[in-house]
Amino acid sequence: MTAEWTLHETGLRTLAAPQALPAVLPGPGFVDPVTADIVQAHLDNVVPALDSLRSQSGRLAAWGVELAQRLLRGQRLLAAGNGGSAAEAQHLTAELVGRFDGERVPFSAISLHAESSAVTAIANDYGYDDVFARQVRAHGRSGDVLMLLSTSGKSPNLLRAAEVAARLNITTWALTGAGPNPLSDACNEAVMVDALNANAQEGHLIALHAMCRAFDLEVGRRGAPDAGASARGGRA
Numbered sequence: 001m002t003a004e005w006t007l008h009e010t011g012l013r014t015l016a017a018p019q020a021l022p023a024v025l026p027g028p029g030f031v032d033p034v035t036a037d038i039v040q041a042h043l044d045n046v047v048p049a050l051d052s053l054r055s056q057s058g059r060l061a062a063w064g065v066e067l068a069q070r071l072l073r074g075q076r077l078l079a080a081g082n083g084g085s086a087a088e089a090q091h092l093t094a095e096l097v098g099r100f101d102g103e104r105v106p107f108s109a110i111s112l113h114a115e116s117s118a119v120t121a122i123a124n125d126y127g128y129d130d131v132f133a134r135q136v137r138a139h140g141r142s143g144d145v146l147m148l149l150s151t152s153g154k155s156p157n158l159l160r161a162a163e164v165a166a167r168l169n170i171t172t173w174a175l176t177g178a179g180p181n182p183l184s185d186a187c188n189e190a191v192m193v194d195a196l197n198a199n200a201q202e203g204h205l206i207a208l209h210a211m212c213r214a215f216d217l218e219v220g221r222r223g224a225p226d227a228g229a230s231a232r233g234g235r236a
Contacts, residue, residue, distance in 0.1 A: 042198070049195035049203035053210070056191050060207055063173060063189075064214025067145055071096070072222060077109040078140055078170075080132045080161055081149035084201050086113040088175075089149050092208045100212040104219055110139055112161075132161035142169040149204055150174070151197040153181025162186040175204045 053060070067077060077096060079089035093109035112135045113119060122131045136146060146165045148158045153176035162183065165172045172187040177200040179192030191207055193200040 045196050045199045046202060049193050049199040050206070052194040053191070053203055053207055057210065059189065059191055060210045061214045063191075064211040065218045067211070068215045068218035068222070070143060070145060071107040071109075072219065073143075075108075076139070076141070076144045077107070077147060078112060078136060078144060079109065079147040079149070080112040080158060082113070082155055082157070085149035085151065085175075085204070086111070088201070088204050088208060089147065090114055091205065092147065092212075095208070095212050096215075100209075100216050102216055102220075104216060112136070112139075129156045129160050132157050133164040136161050136164045136168070136170065140165060140168050140170045144170045146170050146172045148172065148174045148183060148187065149176075150183050151177040151200045151204075153177060153179060153183035153192075155183070158183055159186055175207055176200075 071077065077093065079093050080086070081089040090111040090113070093111045093114075096107045096109035098106070112132045115135070118135060119131050122134050126134060140146065146161065148162060150158050153174070159182055162172050162174075163186065166186075172189075174183045174187040174190040174192075176184050176190060176192050177197055178194045179190065181192070184190035184192055193203040193207070195203060
């Protein structure tokens with residue numbers, strides 16, 4: 001399909017109507033075998049990601065329980081990633097500030113990439129490698145948790161954030177692709193998804209949801225006091 005720009009009488013260029021599609025295109029529902037095979041291969045490659053997560057389910061459960069206990073005491077979750085991993089970090093904080101799939105009190109959780117003015121100011125003044133580390137210094141307190149997501153496990157800005165967190169006695173957890181890798185080594189604990197990058201990233205979302213199930217279960221067991229009031233009273 002092609003379209004042409006035409007000069008309107010007002011002097012503005014406008015996009016003319018596209019030409020009709022050629023009649024030789026296949027009918028609705030037709031997919032060529034090569035495309036079908038590529039999609040099937042992608043779906044098949046999700047299986048190794050799930051198998052990798054199943055072998056680490058105990059750690060995900062422990063993370064969910066520990067995170068619930070800390071946030072109920074007034075601590076905070078900080079989360080960060082780049083690109084698709086940033087979206088998943090924000091997905092996690094949304095589950096905590098909002099809710100997962102059951103009604104409960106909100107908890108303090110911040111996605112460090114989502115503060116666009118802070119990110120661009122820090123990147124402009126200090127360099128992109130410091131966009132998360134400086135925010136960890138600003139928002140993090142001893143006993144908080146920093147969750148870092150990266151399929152490569154090599155992002156310099158995440159490694160810098162992990163270094164700063166260690167100095168502040170902030171616990172660091174990493175969700176990465178196959179490992180070991182620099183980020184898994186830099187963090188206190190890591191779940192490494194042994195799969196292709198795209199499938200590892202899909203696995204990360206499943207891991208976060210699994211962790212949220214353990215989180216909600218622990219919150220329910222402890223009676224879930226007004227976590228918002230607890231957090232406000234427990235932080236400087």
